Amino acid sequence: MERDNHQEGEADGVKICGPTSDGNPPGKSCQRSPYLDQVTRPEAEKTENFECQNSVSGQQSTRGPEDATHDNDQSDSGEFVVTMLAKAKLEEQGIGVEGRSSPLLEAGTLESPALASHRDEDVTADSWRQHRKHVFVLSEAGKPIYSRYGSEEALSSTMGVMMALVSFVQSGDNIIRSVYSEEHTVVFLQKGPLVLVCVSSSRQSERQLRGELLYVYYQIISMLTQASISRIFEHKKNYDLRRLLAGSEKILDGLLNLVDSDPSFLLAAVHCLPLASSLRDSLSQILQKAITPNLVFSILIAKNQLLTIVQEKTVIEDTRLEPADVHLLLNLIGASSAFQAGEIWTPICLPLFNPDCYFYAYISYLDPPECTVCLLLLSTDKEAFYAVAECKRKIEEAMVAQNSLNLIAKVQPYSVSQVGVSDLRHFMYKPFDVPDNFRQLTQFTSPEMEAPYSNEEEKMRLLDLYRYMHSRIHSTSRPLKLIYHVAERETLLAWVTSKFELYTCFSPLVTKACAINAITKLLRWIKKEEDRLFIRYPPKYSTTPNPSKTSRGGKSDQQDSTDNGFLSLL
Amino acid sequence: MGEQLPSVPGRAQLHSDTLNRPVQTLRVKMVLLGSSGVGKSSLALRFVKNEFRSTSPTIGCAYLTRVVHLSNVSLRFEIWDTAGQEKFHSVTPLYYRGAHAVLLVYDISKRKTFVRAQLWLRELEKHYIPGSTVIWLVGNKEDLAQNRQVSVQEGERLASDRGLFFMETSALSGDQISELLLAVAHRVYECLGTQQGGLSEWEEYPFIDLHHRDTSNPFSSCCKVGP
Numbered sequence: 001m002e003r004d005n006h007q008e009g010e011a012d013g014v015k016i017c018g019p020t021s022d023g024n025p026p027g028k029s030c031q032r033s034p035y036l037d038q039v040t041r042p043e044a045e046k047t048e049n050f051e052c053q054n055s056v057s058g059q060q061s062t063r064g065p066e067d068a069t070h071d072n073d074q075s076d077s078g079e080f081v082v083t084m085l086a087k088a089k090l091e092e093q094g095i096g097v098e099g100r101s102s103p104l105l106e107a108g109t110l111e112s113p114a115l116a117s118h119r120d121e122d123v124t125a126d127s128w129r130q131h132r133k134h135v136f137v138l139s140e141a142g143k144p145i146y147s148r149y150g151s152e153e154a155l156s157s158t159m160g161v162m163m164a165l166v167s168f169v170q171s172g173d174n175i176i177r178s179v180y181s182e183e184h185t186v187v188f189l190q191k192g193p194l195v196l197v198c199v200s201s202s203r204q205s206e207r208q209l210r211g212e213l214l215y216v217y218y219q220i221i222s223m224l225t226q227a228s229i230s231r232i233f234e235h236k237k238n239y240d241l242r243r244l245l246a247g248s249e250k251i252l253d254g255l256l257n258l259v260d261s262d263p264s265f266l267l268a269a270v271h272c273l274p275l276a277s278s279l280r281d282s283l284s285q286i287l288q289k290a291i292t293p294n295l296v297f298s299i300l301i302a303k304n305q306l307l308t309i310v311q312e313k314t315v316i317e318d319t320r321l322e323p324a325d326v327h328l329l330l331n332l333i334g335a336s337s338a339f340q341a342g343e344i345w346t347p348i349c350l351p352l353f354n355p356d357c358y359f360y361a362y363i364s365y366l367d368p369p370e371c372t373v374c375l376l377l378l379s380t381d382k383e384a385f386y387a388v389a390e391c392k393r394k395i396e397e398a399m400v401a402q403n404s405l406n407l408i409a410k411v412q413p414y415s416v417s418q419v420g421v422s423d424l425r426h427f428m429y430k431p432f433d434v435p436d437n438f439r440q441l442t443q444f445t446s447p448e449m450e451a452p453y454s455n456e457e458e459k460m461r462l463l464d465l466y467r468y469m470h471s472r473i474h475s476t477s478r479p480l481k482l483i484y485h486v487a488e489r490e491t492l493l494a495w496v497t498s499k500f501e502l503y504t505c506f507s508p509l510v511t512k513a514c515a516i517n518a519i520t521k522l523l524r525w526i527k528k529e530e531d532r533l534f535i536r537y538p539p540k541y542s543t544t545p546n547p548s549k550t551s552r553g554g555k556s557d558q559q560d561s562t563d564n565g566f567l568s569l570l
Numbered sequence: 571m572g573e574q575l576p577s578v579p580g581r582a583q584l585h586s587d588t589l590n591r592p593v594q595t596l597r598v599k600m601v602l603l604g605s606s607g608v609g610k611s612s613l614a615l616r617f618v619k620n621e622f623r624s625t626s627p628t629i630g631c632a633y634l635t636r637v638v639h640l641s642n643v644s645l646r647f648e649i650w651d652t653a654g655q656e657k658f659h660s661v662t663p664l665y666y667r668g669a670h671a672v673l674l675v676y677d678i679s680k681r682k683t684f685v686r687a688q689l690w691l692r693e694l695e696k697h698y699i700p701g702s703t704v705i706w707l708v709g710n711k712e713d714l715a716q717n718r719q720v721s722v723q724e725g726e727r728l729a730s731d732r733g734l735f736f737m738e739t740s741a742l743s744g745d746q747i748s749e750l751l752l753a754v755a756h757r758v759y760e761c762l763g764t765q766q767g768g769l770s771e772w773e774e775y776p777f778i779d780l781h782h783r784d785t786s787n788p789f790s791s792c793c794k795v796g797p
Contacts, residue, residue, distance in 0.1 A: 224657060244657040247606050249629030332629065342618070342651070346630020347661050361630070382664055385633070 059219075066242050077089045112424045118253065123150035123158070134199040135216060135256055138163060141238040145194070146216075146249065148256055152242065162197050166190065178206045187215040192226065193233035194241075197288040203464065205471035208266065212259050215324065218351040219255050222328045223248055226355035254335035263463060267471055267501070269430045269444040270323045272306040277531040279407055284539040286404070290394040295543045296359065297321065298391075301374045302408050304330055308355075308533065309441065322352035323442050333363060333374055345390070362388040364563050366396060371558065416447040419525045421518045426453065426462065426506040430528055431534070445526070445533040447451045452489075462490075466503050469494040473501070484512060493519065595637065595644040596769040598758050601666040601691050604675035605683040606654030609710040611742035612652040613675065617751050622742055628653040638755040643763065645755050646772045647671075663697065668762040670769065671704045671754050671763055678709040678738065684724070689737045691732060702768075704757050709738040712745060730748070 109160035121128050128150055131240070137146040144152035152159075165189060167177040177185040187209040189196040196213040221229070224244055232239050245252075259265045275283075285297040294316045300307040311321065330344065332348065344363040349355065359378045365371040375395060377388050400404055416426055430444035453462045463485060472480050473496050485492045491506045493515050493520040504522065508516055526533065595606060599694040611625045611632065618634045637644055638749045652658065674690055676683040683772040687707065694705070707729045709720060722738060729736035735757065739746040762768035 246657075247655040248657070249652070250626055251629075296762045342614075342634035342649075344630055344632050345665075346653075346658075348630075382661070389633070505594070556794075 011265065012060065028251065048546045077317065100543045116224070118149055119151050119249070119313075121150045123154045132200065132202050133256070133260065134202050135213070136162065136197045136199075137220070138195050138197070138214065139233065139237075139241060140193045140195060140237070141320045143238055143240055145241045145245065146252055147158070148221075149254065159197075162188075163195065164451055166195055166537050185209060187213065189217065190232050191217045194220070194229070202467075204467050205473065205475070207476065208467060208471055211268075212256075212265065213253060215253060215259060215265060215327070216550070218324060219252055219328055219331065220245065220250060220353040221355050222325075222332070222349045223251070225349045225457070226351065227357075251332060251335040255328075258331055258334070263428055263446065263462070264327060264444070266463075266467060267430050267444050268299075268429065271444040271446065272308075272328050272443055272531050272533075272535050273302055273411055274413055274445070274529075275307060277536070279404075280308050280535065282402060283399075283404060283408075284310055284396040286395055288539055289398070290391040291390055291541050291543045292379075293543055294379050294383065294384055295377060295388065295541075296380060297376075297378040298541075299376040299378075301330065301333065302372055302378065302411065303413075305332055307373075307408065308535060308539075310541055314541045316540060319353060321350075321441055325350040325352050326441065327377060329361070331377065332361075343389060358382075360384065360388075362392065364389075364392055364452040366392075366399065367409075373405060373408055413448040415450060418447075419522055421521045421525075423507045423510045423514060424522065425505045425507060426450075427502065427522060428466065429503075430501045431523075432499055432501070441535065441538060443534050462505060465490070465492055465505070469503055484515070491515065572794075593639075593642065593644050594647050595772040596759075597771060597772045598645045598647050598648050598671060598755070599650065599669045600671040600673065600754065601650045601652060601669040602673045602675060603652055603662070603666060603687075603694070604654055604673075604708075605677070605680075605686040606656075608654065608677040608680075608683050609741045610654060610675050611651050613673070613708070613710060613739065613747070614649050616741050616744060616747045617647070617649060620747075622744070627655060630658060630661070636751070638751060640755055641678065643759060645759060645769075647712065647751070647755075652759065666694065669698075671706070671758050672698075673706050673708050673750075673754070674734070675708045675710050676720065677711045677714075678720050678725075678762055679711055679714040683718045683779045684709075688728065691734075697773060700769060701761065703752065704735070705733075706735045706737060706750070706754060709736075710738040710741055711744045712738045748749055790794040 047125045112128045135148040138159045142160050144159045176188045185200050198209045296312040298310040347358040348361045360378040360382045410452050428446040483494045494503045618636045634649045638645045652665050674687050676687040709725045
């Protein structure tokens with residue numbers, strides 16, 4: 001039902017391009033603050049007074065009252081913006097169908113039909129407007145950098161309008177955060193010299209959308225580093241950053257598809273493959289033994305999920321590895337089929353670890369030609385390729401000796417039926433740090449999505465429900481601890497405590513008492529299976545010749561030698 | 571070719587008593603340079619697997635190997651397939667430093683890539699010592715001859731002006747691919763193989779060997795062009 005709503009909604013949204021701001025639906029009165037107040041007050045939380053959720057209420061539509069009020073009280077300003085954006089699009093009709101023509105990438109993009117079709121989309125067509133979620137990246141000078149659909153050239157005046165909005169609000173010493181129209185939420189995020197904009201009809205909360213924009217920003221940083229981006233724009237305000245991102249659109253496209261389909265991003269936690277702890281330990285030991293100076297992380301991945309991760313001792317004492325950095329690495333691995341051809345050696349920045357310096361990533365599949373098991377080794381030494389490749393050889397040898405690849409191939413995601421709780425269809429469980437595993441990577445566990453959520457559309461519908469529950473739990477104006485939500489085709493229960501965050505999905509006929517009883521059982525089961533479901537104690541090794549707490553300082557030396565190259569490009 | 575009884579040059583005779591290796595195997599570092607989308611990865615894939623697949627833009631650099639047997643020696647090509655994207659240009663010297671062979675690739679149907687190849691060449695000339703690196707100018711996508719923007723003569727002229735070797739190939743059809751690799755192999759061996767310190771020997775078990783190398787610069791060990 002939620003899904004249907006969206007599509008219907010988008011169809012309405014398209015009409016907006018004419019000046020058809022006809023009538024606000026009746027019976028939805030709200031605070032009517034002036035346009036700027038609503039759009040720009042950075043900290044002003046909207047419509048708190050209308051937030052009247054019974055946390056444990058019975059029947060209720062999938063769209064909470066919170067959404068309804070937002071949509072309508074701000075429709076005027078929203079329509080205004082959407083109309084403006086639509087007008088800008090019409091002006092571009094002439095260049096609408098032209099593909100991108102940046103000299104460096106025309107040939108590169110031709111080869112992949114899927115990629116080409118997104119890029120060549122006619123931005124004046126209805127189908128373009130009906131995309132569920134648009135993402136745009138532009139520079140402060142209003143230069144287009146990235147668009148999820150359609151070519152940036154064709155969208156340059158649309159992005160110009162976006163920049164105009166940003167600077168207009170900025171001139172009043174304020175920051176534009178979001179614009180709501182009946183069907184769309186427009187979220188703005190400014191990071192350094194970059195402006196990121198999301199136009200979404202997905203009904204996600206502003207906060208979730210902003211989080212997704214942040215992932216896009218981090219992915220860009222992971223390729224270029226924050227320091228070099230600021231330096232570039234300091235030297236030349238109207239620099240065309242697409243020169244440097246050419247060929248990386250696919251990585252950003254891939255990220256946005258993952259963000260839509262993988263709850264790891266929503267939960268800001270890493271999903272690891274369930275594995276008998278003995279097997280996981282043996283894999284960790286293999287990684288622990290294959291080391292070389294300046295190696296900082298060894299990561300083993302299968303089916304795009306973590307098998308194990310081993311970390312350098314002193315580095316990890318300094319700082320922890322953030323789930324977002326791991327997500328970016330996994331996306332990088334997934335986005336390039338070229339990885340399957342050989343061994344990869346590439347500079348990569350982990351933005352949350354240190355946004356200004358590069359690691360050097362060695363990436364290789366261990367089971368060609370299937371290419372499901374991937375080894376990722378991160379070093380701080382750009383010259384270390386041969387030494388790191390040698391580590392891979394040792395790892396490969398040890399894995400052959402222990403028959404690890406065959407054991408890994410047998411590993412499956414688990415089924416919710418293993419929990420043995422009737423009516424429970426799916427869940428996501430994210431434990432929080434407890435003192436004894438502080439420094440640990442935030443993880444979550446979740447069974448495979450099975451019928452009735454086996455097709456893409458239904459999966460998305462369940463994820464949308466989870467996103468809705470998540471937005472209620474994490475609402476800035478009125479956070480909730482427990483929600484029992486009866487939707488049309490299922491019942492959901494979300495619960496957050498100081499120890500965990502849990503989202504569960506039950507069949508629609510479950511009773512409240514039943515659901516609560518089921519959750520008790522589920523928690524007991526997770527406790528029992530903990531060793532299999534999570535990487536409990538990420539193992540460590542020591543590779544720095546002189547262990548000291550200055551590992552960060554040491555790395556910053558390398559930063560200079562690697563990213564000053566960009567300046568020569570200006 | 572492997573069947574021919576090799577006339578083993580001096581150094582290799584030391585190893586000829588190890589059963590598996592009647593011929594000497596030398597390491598050749600070969601780098602593919604050129605604009606994004608000219609087909610560097612496709613060439614590399616042809617060299618290594620003789621396959622053609624449409625590829626995504628390379629990230630950083632892909633490392634592949636292929637052994638080529640000449641009549642009296644085997645060359646183990648360590649192929650560095652670099653990313654053509656500009657964001658990686660600052661790190662590209664890392665990959666081409668100390669290369670024995672460089673393939674400078676352009677797309678015959680895109681003049682821009684030919685111009686770009688000349689920029690690469692200028693960049694390269696800052697770093698290499700003549701006689702230590704064999705450079706080939708490679709006009710790829712010969713199958714797109716009907717959209718040709720760079721004539722064969724132009725390619726040849728540039729090559730002869732700058733002392734490069736020249737060939738046109740098609741990674742798509744596989745045309746001239748093995749010829750190119752073989753020609754490079756012969757030329758590299760001719761120019762560098764007999765030189766003192768020209769090519770280093772490939773150790774089947776580079777375990778200990780590498781261990782020593784780790785302490786020094788791993789790149790300088792296989793080549794005479796230092797940083």
